Each structure stands twice: as C-alpha cells, then as structure tokens.
Amino acid sequence: MSGSYNLLIDIGNSCIKFRKYDKGSQLSSRAETASSPEELKQHIELAEKIYLSCVGRRSLVDDINKIATSNKVEVIEARTQAAQFGLSNAYSVTSNMGVDRWLAMLAANTKSKLKSFIVVDVGTAITVDAVADGQHLGGWIAPGFRLLRDSLFKNTQNVFGKDEEISEIDFQKDTPECVEAGCKAQIVGLLHTAIFTLSKKNQDFDIFITGGNRNILKQEDFAYPLFFHENLVLDGLTLFVD
Numbered sequence: 001m002s003g004s005y006n007l008l009i010d011i012g013n014s015c016i017k018f019r020k021y022d023k024g025s026q027l028s029s030r031a032e033t034a035s036s037p038e039e040l041k042q043h044i045e046l047a048e049k050i051y052l053s054c055v056g057r058r059s060l061v062d063d064i065n066k067i068a069t070s071n072k073v074e075v076i077e078a079r080t081q082a083a084q085f086g087l088s089n090a091y092s093v094t095s096n097m098g099v100d101r102w103l104a105m106l107a108a109n110t111k112s113k114l115k116s117f118i119v120v121d122v123g124t125a126i127t128v129d130a131v132a133d134g135q136h137l138g139g140w141i142a143p144g145f146r147l148l149r150d151s152l153f154k155n156t157q158n159v160f161g162k163d164e165e166i167s168e169i170d171f172q173k174d175t176p177e178c179v180e181a182g183c184k185a186q187i188v189g190l191l192h193t194a195i196f197t198l199s200k201k202n203q204d205f206d207i208f209i210t211g212g213n214r215n216i217l218k219q220e221d222f223a224y225p226l227f228f229h230e231n232l233v234l235d236g237l238t239l240f241v242d
C-alpha cells in the first residue's frame, strides 16, 4: 500500500535524518538516521510525497531522486528564502544560507509566542541564529564537537583522546578529559555569548536547541529556560506539507 505518509528527509554533513509525517492523523514518529539513500529505499517506495532538505552531498539527493522517480513519488526540496511564513532573512545573499538553518528558524518561529528567539543547531557544525519580532538578525557558524576535538588531535603532537565520555564540564586532570571538557565548554560558552549578545538588543526571547549533539548543552548551565527539540529541521519541513 502506498501513499499513507509523507517522508521528511534532512541531509546533514554527518548523517541523514528522516521521519514519517501525516498531517491528517497527526502521525509524527521519532526521527531515525540513515547512512545511505539505499537504507531509505523501502520508506521512499511507500511514501506519498517526500519533503527534503540538504546541506550535505548533492549526490545523496540525486540517489534519493532516482529511487523516488522509479516509484513515481514526488520529491519537494526546500530552499532558503528571503522571507517566508512571517520570517525575514538577514542574509544579503539568501542562497548562501544553509537551508537547515532556515528550516530550523521557521519551525522555531511557529513555536515561539514572542517571535524572538535564538536557535542553536549542534551538529557537524554549530549554527546560532537570532530572530527578533520575526526578523532574522544574523547568526554564527562554528565547528561542532567532533571538529573541535579532531582539529586538536590533527594539529598537535601530544594531545590525545579516548572514547569514553566524561559526564560533566569541570576542571580535568588528564589529557583526554581536558580535551573533552574544553571542547564542550567552548560550545556552552558559544550559547552564553549568544544570550549576552541578544540580551543587549532584545528583552524577551526564547532559546531553542536542536541537532544530534544538542545534549552537550544542559539546562543546569544556564539561567534561561532552554527548549530542546530532537530535530527542528524536520519540524520546519512539516510546514510545506499540503
């Protein structure tokens, strides 16, 4: 049986996230991850339509399109816009902005009563975007946790790591723990600086956190409430489902 759900797909630089979504029955499963379009095949074959965003490899989109076309499934790809759904983009060259950032902002804008917010997407890269009264003020792009850590290993002789995770950001007593805590502290510091920067311009705003590494940010490290969402990019794609 085909046509029972829409398939939402978010292609990032590390992995493919997908979720089935049906507006009528409010079907909205948890996001799953796939390492290749081939893994999505059975989900694509039975989908009514596919809504897709990509900041990763274009060849992945081509492969998804091939599977979809051979099964007569329409693929709708989202693109960053100058203005959409009551949100205005600050970028001077709209198409330069990753569509994942635009979709996360669109989703946050529908969830924020204040229409003023910060969105942090903690993935391969970490993006921060600030919005005041539906106007995007601009944002930041910084290396994500793995990039931070790997750049240390790559560019030093005596810094090494290990696989186990440390649980909290505190001062550490051996190299791997110092690296992990240091890189995590940098990410926490990024959000503190974002809050400080928007506080100078705006009184009240919401803070949305998303992305595969979102749990590096913890409520206990902040005085403001943080709203955690599994995948705001996929949430943004639902706005396009007719």
Ligand SMILES: Nc1ncnc2c1ncn2[C@@H]1O[C@H](COP(=O)(O)OP(=O)(O)O)[C@@H](O)[C@H]1O
Pocket (backbone or CB within 6 Å): 011, 012, 013, 014, 015, 016, 017, 033, 122, 123, 124, 125, 146, 210, 211, 212, 213
């Ligand atoms: N359950 C998980 N599934 C996938 N990635 C995870 C998970 N938990 C943590 N991660 C980490 O999240 C990062 C990927 O985050 P994600 O937001 O999917 O990135 P991107 O959009 O850049 O592909 C990876 O570095 C990975 O180590």
Ligand SMILES: CC(C)(COP(=O)(O)O)[C@@H](O)C(=O)NCCC(=O)O
Pocket (backbone or CB within 6 Å): 012, 013, 014, 055, 096, 097, 098, 099, 100, 101, 121, 123, 124, 125, 126, 127, 141
């Ligand atoms: C900044 C990003 C790499 C983040 O991607 P991700 O970490 O989710 O894979 C992506 O949004 C991107 O490629 N942006 C283009 C540059 C820009 O937004 O200005």
Ligand SMILES: [K+]
Pocket (backbone or CB within 6 Å): 121, 122, 123, 124, 125, 126, 127, 211
């Ligand atoms: K990201």
